[in-house]
Amino acid sequence: MPILEAQSLTKTFRRPDKASGFKGAVKHLMQRKYKNYTAVDGIDLSIEPGESVAYVGPNGAGKSTTVKLLTGILRPSEGTVRVMGRDPHTERIANAHDIGVLFGQRTQLWWDLPVEESLKLLKHMYGVSDADYKRRIEKFDELLDLGEFMPALARTLSLGQRMRADLACALIHDPKMVYLDEPTIGLDISVKDRLRAFLRELVNDGTTLLLTSHDLADIEEVCERIVVIDKGAIAYDGSIDRLKAHYITTKAVNLYLEGAADVPELAEKFPDYEWAAGEAPSEVTVTYESGRFTTAEVLGSLTAQLSPRDLSLSEPSIEDVIRRLYAGELTK
Amino acid sequence: MSHSIAVDRALVVIAFKRRLAYKSHWFFGLAIGGGSMLIAMVMWQNLIGSGTLSGYDWDSMRAYTIIGFVAATMVFGAADWTMADRILDGHVAVDLTKPVDFQRARAAEYIGSMLSTFPTAVMGVVAAWLLFDPPGPVSPLAGLLTVVSFAFMFPLAFGLTYLSTLVCFWTKRYLGIMWLREALLSFFSGLMIPLAFMPGWLQAVAWALPFPHFTTTPSAIYLGRVDTAGALGLLAAEAAWAVGLWVLGWLVFRSAVKRVTVHGG
Numbered sequence: 001m002p003i004l005e006a007q008s009l010t011k012t013f014r015r016p017d018k019a020s021g022f023k024g025a026v027k028h029l030m031q032r033k034y035k036n037y038t039a040v041d042g043i044d045l046s047i048e049p050g051e052s053v054a055y056v057g058p059n060g061a062g063k064s065t066t067v068k069l070l071t072g073i074l075r076p077s078e079g080t081v082r083v084m085g086r087d088p089h090t091e092r093i094a095n096a097h098d099i100g101v102l103f104g105q106r107t108q109l110w111w112d113l114p115v116e117e118s119l120k121l122l123k124h125m126y127g128v129s130d131a132d133y134k135r136r137i138e139k140f141d142e143l144l145d146l147g148e149f150m151p152a153l154a155r156t157l158s159l160g161q162r163m164r165a166d167l168a169c170a171l172i173h174d175p176k177m178v179y180l181d182e183p184t185i186g187l188d189i190s191v192k193d194r195l196r197a198f199l200r201e202l203v204n205d206g207t208t209l210l211l212t213s214h215d216l217a218d219i220e221e222v223c224e225r226i227v228v229i230d231k232g233a234i235a236y237d238g239s240i241d242r243l244k245a246h247y248i249t250t251k252a253v254n255l256y257l258e259g260a261a262d263v264p265e266l267a268e269k270f271p272d273y274e275w276a277a278g279e280a281p282s283e284v285t286v287t288y289e290s291g292r293f294t295t296a297e298v299l300g301s302l303t304a305q306l307s308p309r310d311l312s313l314s315e316p317s318i319e320d321v322i323r324r325l326y327a328g329e330l331t332k
Numbered sequence: 333m334s335h336s337i338a339v340d341r342a343l344v345v346i347a348f349k350r351r352l353a354y355k356s357h358w359f360f361g362l363a364i365g366g367g368s369m370l371i372a373m374v375m376w377q378n379l380i381g382s383g384t385l386s387g388y389d390w391d392s393m394r395a396y397t398i399i400g401f402v403a404a405t406m407v408f409g410a411a412d413w414t415m416a417d418r419i420l421d422g423h424v425a426v427d428l429t430k431p432v433d434f435q436r437a438r439a440a441e442y443i444g445s446m447l448s449t450f451p452t453a454v455m456g457v458v459a460a461w462l463l464f465d466p467p468g469p470v471s472p473l474a475g476l477l478t479v480v481s482f483a484f485m486f487p488l489a490f491g492l493t494y495l496s497t498l499v500c501f502w503t504k505r506y507l508g509i510m511w512l513r514e515a516l517l518s519f520f521s522g523l524m525i526p527l528a529f530m531p532g533w534l535q536a537v538a539w540a541l542p543f544p545h546f547t548t549t550p551s552a553i554y555l556g557r558v559d560t561a562g563a564l565g566l567l568a569a570e571a572a573w574a575v576g577l578w579v580l581g582w583l584v585f586r587s588a589v590k591r592v593t594v595h596g597g
Contacts, residue, residue, distance in 0.1 A: 013593055068594060073428045075590050096431035108426045110346060112353045117346060124342040125432055127335050 003177055003208050004047040004070065009079040011040040011065050039065040041232035042079065049176070052209040054219035054240075057229035058326050063212040064103075066229070067181045070210070071101050083177060097126065100175035104182035107162055108169050109154035115165045116150045119172060126173035133172070140168045143198045160191035167195070171202070178202070180211045184218050196221045216319045228325050235325050240318065247321045252287045252314040253298060254278060257306060269305075273298070285314075339432055340440040347444025351411060361409045362452045369401040369460060386528040392555045394466040399551040400523050401460065402453050402482070407489045407517065407546060409449035410442060416497040416506035422594040434589075435494065435581055442490045470556030477563045481550040484570035488542055491577025492517070498581065501588040521546035542573040 017033040018024050040062040047053055057063050068074040070081055072088030072095050081088055088095040102108075109118045123133045141147045144164040149157055157165065163183065170178065180199075184192045192215070199222045203209055213219060219226060219240070226243055228236040236243060255261075261284040267275040274287040288298050295313065302308070351357065376393045379385065388396065415438055418424045427434060460466070469475035496513045500506050518524050520543035527535050527548050538544050549570065553563040 068425060071429055073425045073594065074592055092428065093431050093433065096429055099429070101426075101429040103426065106423055106426055108429075110350065112350050113346065117349070121342050121346055122430075124335075124339045125430055 002046040003049045003084060004045070004210075005082045006043055006045040006070065007080050009040055009043040009045070009066070009069055009081060010038065010077050011062075011069055011074060012036050012038045012077040038232055040069060043229070043232075043234055045227065045234070045237075047208060047210065049208055050203075050206050051225055052203040052223040053211070054223035054226045055210055055212045055229065056214075056216075056219060056226060056322060057212075057235075059214075061229045062232040063229060064181055067101075067179050067210070067212060071099060071179055072096070097173070098176050100170040100173070100178040102166055102170040102178075102180045102183055104163065104166075104180075104185040107154065107166055109157075109162065109165055111155050112153060114151050114153055115146075115157070118154065118165075118169060119150075122169055122172050128173055132174070136172055136174065137168075140164075140171075143201065144168065144194065159186050160188065163187060163191070163195070167198070175207070177208045178210070180209065182213055183211065184213060184215050192218070216322065220318060228322060230326060230328075243321060244318060247324070248318075249290060250274075250287050251290045251295060252285055253295075253302065254312045254314060255284050255286060255302065255306065255308040256280075256310040257282045257284065257308050266306075270301070282309075336432075336436075340436065343437055343440035344444035344447065347411070347441040348448045349444075351445050351448035357409075358452055361405060361449065362455060365401055365405045365409075365452065366456050366459065368404070369397055369456065372397045372400070373460075373464060386526065387557070388526060388528070391467050394464045395555060396526065396547075396551045398457060398460045398464070398466055399478075399554060400521075400547045401456055403485065403521065403546045403550070404523055405449050405453045405456065406446055406482075406485055408514070409452060410446040410489065410493070412442070412445075412493040412497065413506065413510065414445075415442070415494070416500050416510070419497060419500040420504065420506060424592065425594045428589070428592070435578075435585055438494060439487075439490050442493060443486055446486060446489065467555075469554045473560060474553055474556055474563065477560075477567065478550045478554040480567055481545070481553055481570065484567065484574060485546060487574035488545055488570065488577065491574065491581055492542065494581045495577065495584060498584045498588050501591050516541070517543050517546060520544060522548035522551070526551075542577065545570045545573065 013036070014034045015037055016028060017035040018028040043062075043066060045066075055063055055066065065074065069076050070083065070088065072081075072083075072092045075089045083095055084098055086095050088099075108122075109115060110121070119137070122128075128136075137146065144167065146164060146168055149161045149165065152161075154162065154165070167180075167183065170180070183199075184195055187195065196218060199209065199211070199218075203222065209222070211218065211223060224239055226236065226238070226240050227234060238246075255278075260281040261277065263275050263277050263284060266284065267273075270286075272288065272293070276285045276287070278284050286298070286302065299311070303311070373394065376397065377390060380388065380390045380393055382390070385393075418427060427437070430437070469478060492513060496509045497506065499509050503509065520527075520538040520541050522538075522544060523546065527538050527544060530538070538548075545566070549566045552558050553566065558566060
């Protein structure tokens with residue numbers, strides 16, 4: 001049975017339709033006009049216990065709105081959500097016991113108090129026993145180095161520290177279902193790495209995870225399934241591996257030649273591959289269909305006839321696929 | 333049950349500590365409240381002299397002014413804008429992911445914040461007592477009932493503040509609402525001038541509202557302007573307002589939570 005199920009989930013917002021400037025403001029005051037705009041448009045989503053799902057989409061695609069609908073903050077305009085059998089909006093308090101939520105852009109720490117006080121208050125709210133609290137804090141300290149800033153006032157933390165503390169707040173009650181809305185936003189590489197390692201561990205322990213992010217490395221390292229949303233609707237839903245297998249049909253080799261590369265001449269010589277000039281005059285990129293040729297075949301024929309100074313293989317990137325999905329080039 | 337009381341207590345304590353974190357607030361509160369009290373004292377002394385005004389002589393007016401000071405310190409010293417700010421900047425989204433009743437949690441925070449005005453009120457009262465030597469309560473029972481009346485200020489002030497912050501779900505602005513609430517409270521509570529000085533119809537308007545319980549009710553009980561039965565009636569009215577505002581707040585929240593829109597991030 002799925003832990004989370006959404007059916008034709010829709011959220012429509014009413015936005016004032018106001019012309020700019022003073023004239024527009026006066027006109028709006030006299031005659032109010034509104035425009036409806038649909039942030040989430042008929043989403044069907046089902047998540048099984050233990051799954052780790054990346055929820056991806058360009059800015060304004062409706063990711064955060066979906067998370068707010070799934071966590072019970074917003075009331076759907078249409079459609080239904082069930083999380084562990086409950087409606088998260090009408091049964092908000094019961095639902096809140098079983099979920100953990102992190103909004104990367106909004107802290108849940110009390111701004112003018114030490115981090116420890118915020119965690120202790122949450123301990124009370126979730127009814128966490130002293131023993132569990134102690135054990136979890138120790139674990140967070142080990143994985144996120146929480147101890148160093150537990151006594152610090154939340155407003156004095158760096159962004160990386162704040163995010164780690166917020167993550168501890170979201171997980172202090174060992175929730176079954178965790179929503180992380182952009183947990184790595186604005187963080188440097190080393191903090192991101194730590195956070196990802198922590199999230200992998202969380203998933204390995206059986207926690208169900210829904211993660212939104214613009215950072216595709218978060219997604220590849222933490223999640224198995226990816227849901228791509230665009231203009232409020234789902235553009236792709238499936239495993240990351242299938243996304244790659246399905247949409248990454250070409251591979252590429254970069255060649256570094258002795259002299260300047262003559263792209264038209266090379267294209268004529270090897271008509272089966274696609275040729276493009278590289279960054280330097282002596283560099284050239286060869287793209288080939290991975291279903292037709294093996295990499296060994298391609299490298300064999302190229303090195304035999306061109307004897308390049310050096311070569312490198314381009315890893316197929318999920319980033320390209322998602323970029324193309326956003327651009328509407330690919331369909332389900 | 334004991335678990336939710338532990339949550340309430342934790343919220344009260346945290347709100348109290350948050351207010352104490354800003355010590356300058358305190359001193360400003362004391363300076364402004366104490367200053368207003370001094371000005372009122374000088375004004376009434378000159379206006380009343382050795383006579384009476386609508387039943388108030390200089391003795392009773394000194395007690396009245398001190399009671400007004402305590403009420404004002406409690407109501408205006410509480411951090412009412414933090415609730416509104418969270419609605420306006422979208423942090424209410426975080427509050428709604430917590431497994432606690434929204435209204436009850438905000439009430440606990442508000443009470444903690446109101447309790448943090450206690451040191452200011454005590455310091456002001458002690459100083460005023462030394463300077464002006466006001467009369468004591470008309471009877472020990474009246475003194476006790478005055479304290480009860482002050483205790484009702486917690487739910488009353490919370491109810492009014494909660495309702496006015498919930499309006500932010502619709503207006504997306506708070507300042508105007510806060511000013512309106514504070515102006516109504518200052519005027520109809522008797523904080524600016526005693527209600528007895530106003531024309532009858534205006535007094536009737538005031539008594540149809542919850543505001544008189546913020547100065548007029550405790551001072552009337554303290555000074556014996558009402559007998560014991562009258563005092564109990566006033567306390568009953570306070571209790572009714574406390575319940576009524578709580579229910580109204582609950583109803584308004586139910587409708588407000590359907591309107592939550594938190595955009596971006």
